[in-house]
Amino acid sequence: MSGKKEDFVPIIPGQAGMYVCGITAYDVCHLGHARSAVVFDIIKRYLRYRGFKVTHVRNITDIDDKIINRAQKEGVSYDVVAKKYTEEYYRDMEMLGVSRADIEPNATDHIKEMIDTIKGLIDKGYAYPVGGDVYFEVSKFPDYGKLSKKNVDDLMAGARVEVDERKRSPLDFALWKSSKEGEPWWESPWGKGRPGWHIECTAMSSKYLGESFDIHGGGADLIFPHHENEIAQSEALTGKQFVTYWMHNGFITVDKEKMSKSLGNFFTIKEILEKYEPEVVRYFLLTSHYRSPIEFSDVQLTESELSIDRYYSTVTRIKDFLETAGAADKPGAYAELEKILSSFKDKFHHAMNDDFNTASALGFIFELIREVNKYLDSKPSGQKAKDVILKTRELLAEAGGVLNIFNKTPEEWYRSLMKVKKLDLSEEALLRRIADRQEARVQKDWAKADAIRKELEEKGVLLEDKKDGTRWKVKAG
């Protein structure tokens, strides 16, 4: 609300109530929807990791003009459309490692709560019915505009031509809309109709999180009017502060412009997952701070893929080391690595405590990656060396766990890459060629060995000769 970073002080110590605006289920989701979901998934995971008991509510708007339009176009009932795209949404989110919210309410399951809320607002004089509609009277709520930092006069000056002359002011917004012929409807004290968009969040958040709660999130485009209107409705009704912390994620851009339905410059999650591994997409979304705009491009996705590959290459080295390390007590120069290890958690927490700075947190992860590689290059052995490496693995897993990335085995990562890159090569055929090449290498037939390596590289597989055999990986990037 202050527009600045603030320390998190929950209403109930140790707990956090978080409401995040989900989607309107009228079409498939694009990357922008994914960003919002991933960002708040991380926020929830981190708060839990730090010991907060988080109640996460994420709504689905399943009744609205766009849904009705789509249903009419397709000649089906509105709930068929809503159900279809809700399912698509959950499928996309699961791919991206977004966990389910604790409560995922649909608007249409809360018509009664909404009607009660609207009745309350009318009783208190903040809303008025006209015909079958009910509007919220903005002029009755003096704080209107406090979140978006707009003032009512400016809004009035900029108001577009108003079609509905029954409204007392162009700024007044609908709490309840009477239904037109052929539209879905619910019975209400004002006749047959359906709820306005903003009221569901007020009714459902108070039902599940109380009249006042800690965090309310969503995309930056929801600040006005959606969240402003929620504040007006909620605080008018209860007289209490609605939300302590408002958090809004920035946009995905394409050629610097906001990715959006209306501009038509969007990429659906499904399209992107045709070309990129889901973890790549999630990682990409974490490489910038959540409030900054992030430019969507193949170059950036490819770099993300390379970064992840670097991570898994190191995991492979760690695994190889732990399996083959000798007993000879030669711990080598571990001081530097130990230094990084001992400060890693603090740095990671510090980054995440600072408004969930995932980009900075990733930086620390790669700093640790470099140090452990350096240490492994020194060819250490013995128990001390193993302990240090085990500690490294544990810390990497912990950080990756919070961000819900880096949690595959390298084998899973390469198989997944193989699939998404549609390699014209089965794992069996690949292993056969590696065996062929090994034979050639034993014969010191370097020409043949190199030819096989080249052949596989052209198919998208890279070979790395190690002391005890050859490793393969799918060429990233």
Place this chain on the structure above:
RNA sequence: GGCGGCGUACCCAAGUGGCAAGGGGGAGGUCUGCAAAACCUUUAUCCAGCGGUUCGAAUCCGCUCGCCGCCUCCA
């Protein structure tokens, strides 16, 4: 027009007034049958520009330029 944000190397990107993280790329090197991976060195005397505050500013203030967003449905 009102309100808000952004501008850091070849690209992406973090940066809480005190020697400019991290990733990708480039150049050189170590290792290797040759590679790859990994590591090392190097690639911003400087953070859009100009002023100001300060012992000290990418970080605070002012102005200028450029880009973007919200003000209408929108993650």
